[in-house]
Amino acid sequence: MNTEDYWDVAADHFDDEPDHGLRDPRVRAAWAARLLAWLPDAPSDVLDLGCGTGTVALLAAGQGHRVTAVDRAPRMLARAREKLAGSGARVLAGDAVEPPVGDGEFDAVLVRHVLWALPDPAKALRRWAGLLRRGGRLVLVEGRWGEADPVGISADTLAELAAPLGGQVRIEQLAHDPALWGREVHDERYAAVVRPAPPSRHAEIVDVHLILRRGGDILLGRRAGTGYGDGLLNAPSGHVEAGEDVRAAMIREAYEEIGVTLDPAEVRVALVMQHRAPGGDTRVGWFFEARHAPGTGGEPENREPHKCSQLGWFPLDPLPDDMIAYCRAGIDAYRAGQCFLLHLHEAGDPIAYDPGGPDRAVPLSWSRT
Known part of the structure; x- marks a missing residue:
């Protein structure tokens, strides 16, 4: 089963996870509070890559941002379009690494639980940085899930991958806050807010x-x-x-x-x-x-x-x-x-x-x- 088919199959039950569907008002409120801290002041142009069913994109749109949500799995996209109807958000079919948008169009690129699964995460970070306006930021929610045999990407590794972008990398650990996950968790979960250095002026x-x-x-x-x-x-x-x-x-x-x-x-x-x-x-x-x-x-x-x-x-x-x-x-x-x-x-x-x-x-x- 290829990746797209996997996420198509997962679409029917994706929102059952407390941090995916955000159906519990306490979990939704916890994520909304984090978004307020991570994203620029509204209204800003926010790109949600690998948006899944559009839950986090809906939170951002509800906070006054102009949201573009992108996913490549058709059934995920169908649910995202249904969820985001009336929010003013754009929902586009496309690959997370090469989304169908232009360079320098966004104040923030939001990516949750995507980077770890990509074959070349460093390439993805470079591409996403190119989508930002001067002074923009990447908001990356990642982790190492599971305690016995964890999968994912550690915060230290992500910081190393983001270092060539220059600028600032701020890691915020999230595992200690059960409100985000609807339960106690004991593996590594974090957000990285990356502010790439502005491009140097052309000099000849x-x-x-x-x-x-x-x-x-x-x-x-x-x-x-x-x-x-x-x-x-x-x-x-x-x-x-x-x-x-x-x-x-x-x-x-x-x-x-x-x-x-x-x-x-x-x-x-x-x-x-x-x-x-x-x-x-x-x-x-x-x-x-x-x-x-x-x-x-x-x-x-x-x-x-x-x-x-x-x-x-x-x-x-x-x-x-x-x-x-x-x-x-x-x-x-x-x-x-x-x-x-x-x-x-x-x-x-x-x-x-x-x-x-x-x-x-x-x-x-x-x-x-």
Whole structure:
């Protein structure tokens, strides 16, 4: 018998257990009091996964929450729909690990006696955390049932599984309160309230690239001794330092690398690109254009020979092929008159430009309004 069939068969008698059906007013009141402590203030959006016959979902709805209840067993769902009729709750058919809801939609995800039975509880916790809004919480009611040969998941194990989510994990032992179970119990029963750490803000390296033009040529340098793209041509470039704006960074890098003093008024933005390396790291590149005229700003010279083995003028059209793909994509886009670009490598792509390889450049449309 598969899991779904098992719970379908169990549906007819599921509510006979005092803590399932909550038919005893004292048991129902005990669970209602716990929910008030575990869930955010009402009204909040609460997702009950593996809702069974919907008893706990009904309690939450009665406390003013907007409840979505999910279960995969048809007969459990039928009873939940009947029980929750008129409560305003949504009842959906679906798997607890991959419920038919969107990410970031809920203030709380409530899961009772489900995690222990899943083949990959750590995966489930990660998925459930993704369903939460910033500041949301998981409310997990679990235990190790039985004294001679217990089944389930211990509180210590659950805390270890939840630790990678960051944030806070609070364990509340429940076995000592017979009102919750309708009788005395002597095994391990508890609730874990997990508040995952909010996702870190997206942060990327910002670098700058100089398209220095002299007539129909541009200045390129051949990298050497850097460990990245050595032997390939690249435009003068570098990282923006803390507290520095992108134009100031370009002017600084041009002087440090090639000894050219750029007039800020003559440095123009050519292109902005988000780039993803083959290893997955991302960065934003600002490409600037400047014109070089003899006697203005100094003649370019290789001021970093430990990083550059050759500095020279190369035709803009056609560009040489032996270039770093990132730089080549930016200059190709500049030649095409594009202003914003995604250049997203896939795993296994070469760092070097490959004329016969896949084109990873995606121009972005923009509005002048």
